[in-house]
Amino acid sequence: MLEESLKQERHKVVVVGGGFGGLYAAKNLGRENGVDVTLIDKRNFHLFQPLLYQVATGTLSPADISSPLRSVLNKSKNTKVLLGEVTDIDPEEQQVLMGDEKIPYDTLIVATGAKHSYFGKDHWENSAPGLKTVEDAIEMRRRIFTAFEAAEKETDPEKRRAWLTFVIVGGGPTGVELAGAIAELAYHTMKNDFRNFDTSEAQVLLLEGLDRILPPFAPELSAEAETSLKGLGVTVQTKTLVTNIEDDIITLKQGNANKDDQFEQITAKTVLWAAGVKASAMGKVLADKTGVECDRAGRVIVEPNLSIKGYPNIFAIGDLGHFAHQSDRPLPGVAPVAMQQGKYVASLIKRRLKNQTLLSFYYVDRGSLAVIGQNAAVVDLLFIKLKGFFAWLFWLLIHIHFLIEFDNKLVVMIQWVWNYFTRNRGARLITGKELEPIGGDGDDSNNGDYYQAPKKRQTANA
């Protein structure tokens, strides 16, 4: 009882979401006296999302880029991890709701991130899955490798071409990394694996709506990335918008073409979506319950100290937040922003408890990087721009640095070194229990012995 009453005087921080933002906030409050932290996540692990494309393309396993939240936080005795989904918040009573259960807070940090967005065309998702979760990556992996298996079997050249056409929509870092990895798979890793076709028949197409890929980078690095991708065999099409995806037909609109001549159709069995994101559902919950404004992507517009207008003890950080106090554009949805914001909010809470103040949040942009393939990357460090092998090495070191921060993922490093010398990709498993026969099209002559991406998305795990 005494313990209970003492506890009541401790400052209760609830963190919703164990991504980069939430985890950095929790870690930085982990040894703070007088604070109790509860981290709530739907999953029992933190996911290193920047490397998810390596799971989707068969290089790494999901566990290589995931760290159990409990083990990351097990040294923080003031921190409790709860597995569950927050369904609502009650800012007046200061509590979050998980179904019927109520968890009280003094300070609330919402860091539930973003999911992919189809700009209102949600029905495209079945044809063109995105890449945000481990399940998404396993599903992409299944589709990519199933396409090659189906091509091995297909005797009709046109249908085989459809199986061997890979379209990636969106020329940001994820799209570039996926395209490069699929080209390496097709033209190098698997070149001796099939008997009925030559993997060089495969086509990898990267589509970008703007006039260059990697728009956040300096133009010369975009150009360099395009050259590297072409060297790997990727066809890069900029100024190209997808206007429809139906079954395996993608309709494109070329920004530069004449009005009469601007639509093109591509037949591809594998379409991967890397084009847009929107805030997770907690954005709307916050808007409903606090009246805070959201932007078009559903992100919560935050104050200079990352709190929500009128609610100084509720913060929205990472991909969920729209922070527009630093430049004319909101901060990008990347890991470094989330990490710095998580750390900032932790500091702010600690200072408030001592009745001190803290300046507004300021994002220190240390640059951007994207990897194109083995040996090639582009790195924009603002003061210096790298490309090619050294950029790739830099990319590798940075990612290893952040990966091992929580969990000492030594093994990933060794896996990469190993893959580098062997071009091996051991993780190219097609898994999924409720497999469906390939070829749902009525006219398809396939006969049930291959498996294809089902029309409705399946449960797919890791």
Next chain:
Amino acid sequence: MLEESLKQERHKVVVVGGGFGGLYAAKNLGRENGVDVTLIDKRNFHLFQPLLYQVATGTLSPADISSPLRSVLNKSKNTKVLLGEVTDIDPEEQQVLMGDEKIPYDTLIVATGAKHSYFGKDHWENSAPGLKTVEDAIEMRRRIFTAFEAAEKETDPEKRRAWLTFVIVGGGPTGVELAGAIAELAYHTMKNDFRNFDTSEAQVLLLEGLDRILPPFAPELSAEAETSLKGLGVTVQTKTLVTNIEDDIITLKQGNANKDDQFEQITAKTVLWAAGVKASAMGKVLADKTGVECDRAGRVIVEPNLSIKGYPNIFAIGDLGHFAHQSDRPLPGVAPVAMQQGKYVASLIKRRLKNQTLLSFYYVDRGSLAVIGQNAAVVDLLFIKLKGFFAWLFWLLIHIHFLIEFDNKLVVMIQWVWNYFTRNRGARLITGKELEPIGGDGDDSNNGDYYQAPKKRQTANA
């Protein structure tokens, strides 16, 4: 056309199943002139089943113990890999059927293995999943780690005890290895991870029907294994039969108890099945189409040269076959038997093509091994028996030897060394998209924010 007619004269070997038996047969025919090999498997990878329990308990990832069949066989230019399911065979026309597609053979090797058996109580499967596939392992992993998450949340001591009770049915190598690994997880790896209970409250119960665990081993090693397991905190109950599993109530019959007093009930949310196997469905297909006899477990009774009576060009090898020409008991369903049989049939085919003969198959038993935990194993090499640390080291080396044979899985070795020094288990992910709220029982006060093993088994992948 000429090429086609030349091809017709080549001897067509069809291998069904890419486990140890099928893969060894294909590998040993891979460079043979005059032979064309087609390996058919439902999955695109070979699975190293003896280590599946390490996936189920969060040490290794599925890809660590899987090798893509195409890359294992890509140097064998005479070998084609087909992804698909054989639905029937036609011994008169000498072809196997995959749906409507017919694949002709001159020699057929059936190596489709076994699945777990509930001795006629198939409805137990939902309550007590077995461990044969990657999906099975992911499902076990999900149940084990979800149980700890649920215990963290549960306030009713009795219900918490049910979440923290792990029952493993079957004291063979798989059951022993699972029990040891779960005990290490609970009492070592995760001991600092929870705030609302002490992981030492967990109970790990290993049930065996016979009078000792590891019945194929020498009695002193069985005793040693039992001592080691008890040292790890496992409760070993021999002479104990499971008579019913319903929801989370397991009814046991003690072989030694009085008649009036012989039933016991245990409440456990996690029950894992490691008790029995039966042959895969191809056993029945072979019986129907060739008239061959099967044993009670559905295994095909084979001739001394592993062929099927009346069909000298059809072979059943590995776990699918019942070979009773060597001792009074059929050969056990273990990897070394399958490997030796695959190699034997490949040799027999090669000799037949040269009009030579080969002596009957003879299994060279090099011993048995089972691992109990970090630092402890039992190894029965017939001429020498090892236990403890040296047995564990021997177990490690043997498994590394076979793992790297196909795929140079260097990384697994490093992962093990790493785990050895850190007791880390990084792969303890709970994955699965269609998660259901924990607590299906009507009286359960849980409120939807945890997830439990659903009543009906889910799709679960890797």
